[in-house]
Amino acid sequence: MxxxxxxxxxxxxxxxxxxxxxxxxxxxxxxxxxxSLLRHAVFFKFKEGTTAEQIKKVEDAFSALPSKIEQIKGYEWGLNNSPEGLNKGFTHAFFLTFKSEEDRAIYLPHPDHKAFGAILTPYLDDVFVLDYWTK
Structure with a gap:
């Protein structure tokens, strides 16, 4: 029992x-x-010889995207200032925030995003993109 x-x-x-x-x-x-929020982190390395004016054109074009694409819920960017020297030539960091993967899926092929790509491409040496859900 x-x-x-x-x-x-x-x-x-x-x-x-x-x-x-x-x-x-x-x-x-x-x-x-x-x-959580979906972060879209983008890092740029510009071609050698790209002028400050050309880089400013890219910065301005990227910064205009949140006013053109309503799915972008947050935006910030900055320049590398790490003293470690591990940036491998990447100088610019851009962080976009989305509420959902569906919003990101609208952003990626969006005509304004594609137009930005056309402005960026002549000056871009390399790009690194990482998306993640915040915790």
Missing amino acids: KIKVLLLLVCFTLAFNTYAVTEENNITNTMIKND
């Missing part, structure tokens, strides 16, 4: 823990989806 009760108690405990872990995962996933 004690073995049956003990076995029943173990089964109940396992079932409860499985439910609790599943519920915790659901709550965590919901929080990430509802409370």
Whole structure:
């Protein structure tokens, strides 16, 4: 009789823990989806010989995108000033914020984004892009 009760108690405990872990995962996933933001981080390395005026043209064109593409919910940019010397020639960092992957999917092929690419391309040596959900 004690073995049956003990076995029943173990089964109940396992079932409860499985439910609790599943519920915790659901709550965590919901929080990430509802409370996170999608960041689109873009880093530029310009071709040698690109002038300050040409770089300014690129900066201005990128900075104009949030006023043209409503899916961009946040925007900031800056120049590398790390003393570590590990930037591998990348000088410019741009961070765009989206509320969803669907918003990013609208942004990527957007005509204004494509037009910006046409301004950038003649001066671009390399680009590095990383997208992530904030935690």
